[in-house]
Amino acid sequence: MMIELQEITKKYGSKVVLDDISEKIETGEFFVILGPSGAGKSTLLKIMAGIEKPDKGRIIVDGKDITNLPPEKRNIAMVFQNYALYPNMTVYDNIAFPLKMKHIKKEEIDKKVKRVAELLKISDILNMPVTRISGGQQQRVALARAIVREPSFYLLDEPLSNLDARVRLIARGELKRIQKELNGTFIYVTHDQKEAMSLADRIAVLHEGKFEQVGKPDELYEFPKTKWVAEFIGEFPMNFLPGDIVGEDNSIEIGFRPEWAKIGGDLTAIVYSVEAVGENIYLFCKLKNKDLSIVILSEERYDVGDEITFKIIKYKKFKEGKLIS
Ligand SMILES: Nc1ncnc2c1ncn2[C@@H]1O[C@H](COP(=O)(O)OP(=O)(O)OP(=O)(O)O)[C@@H](O)[C@H]1O
Ligand SMILES: [Mg+2]
The missing domain is CATH 3.40.50.300 (P-loop containing nucleotide triphosphate hydrolases)
Incomplete structure (x- = not known):
């Protein structure tokens, strides 16, 4: 029907x-x-x-x-x-x-x-x-x-x-x-x-x-x-950061899923919580210098307080809350 x-x-x-x-x-x-x-x-x-x-x-x-x-x-x-x-x-x-x-x-x-x-x-x-x-x-x-x-x-x-x-x-x-x-x-x-x-x-x-x-x-x-x-869809909400962090326009936000980031790179963050979901380890981090929370999927276990570096390998751009590309 x-x-x-x-x-x-x-x-x-x-x-x-x-x-x-x-x-x-x-x-x-x-x-x-x-x-x-x-x-x-x-x-x-x-x-x-x-x-x-x-x-x-x-x-x-x-x-x-x-x-x-x-x-x-x-x-x-x-x-x-x-x-x-x-x-x-x-x-x-x-x-x-x-x-x-x-x-x-x-x-x-x-x-x-x-x-x-x-x-x-x-x-x-x-x-x-x-x-x-x-x-x-x-x-x-x-x-x-x-x-x-x-x-x-x-x-x-x-x-x-x-x-x-x-x-x-x-x-x-x-x-x-x-x-x-x-x-x-x-x-x-x-x-x-x-x-x-x-x-x-x-x-x-x-x-x-x-x-x-x-x-x-x-x-x-x-x-x-x-x-x-x-933010509503996904095991964890999508991460959002101001665009200038990845060399984009400041007026846009970039959104990335936890698995769209990789450990090692020129962004730095401090781990404040670690959560294992099945075989996956999620790191809850605060971006250094900025009070922004992100969740990253990691292959290795880190401890609370550790500093990690990471890079974003894939992202979407949002402007005024809407996807633009
Ligand atoms: N008979 C009614 N009279 C007045 N308001 C109502 C009535 N039925 C629902 N509402 C209101 O309409 C809105 C939507 O209610 P509804 O029950 O459809 O939500 P829902 O998405 O099914 O929520 P939930 O996930 O909690 O079941 C709510 O704000 C509710 O208070
Ligand atoms: Mg209902």
């Missing part, structure tokens, strides 16, 4: 939460809406679901205007962070429930439930009461219950956020697999850039009511249109 947002605008009181948002989401796309808390992500999703009405704008699905359709007529699946399973039912009955409501035949329901359980790898717990399965399993049951209705598209609002870090990583991978197997159009909301980078075909960065940038994860990382995006 192709979904088109046209000039979506939403205000709460005098506060403009969504400001004239337009975008096309392709069939089979994993589209992530990324933004900080309060950016309006859930509001946008609720508008797509039909739970909220936009003040202006339209939602077109496969060429049909659905802006005024009630949620139950939109054939969408929605999975929220605080999904609620029916506590006194088994896993099986939870998944079967939306089909029973549609008066589908028992054998047909059974086939569908078993197929979706296989897809989500929960076949072995179908007869368990949902109160006795783990959080990660509950999350999958919620997803199974959404999928079983064979919706046109999926709206997911931080559906993994109440899982612990390890389970969350696994669930992420599974979600991507499920999406590809279903060839489903997924619209997924998160404030976690790492999650967005690992899941998305495309990411829309929502900031001050607008999609500040929409692009593939590596595009956002390599060519952030604004400083704000450059």
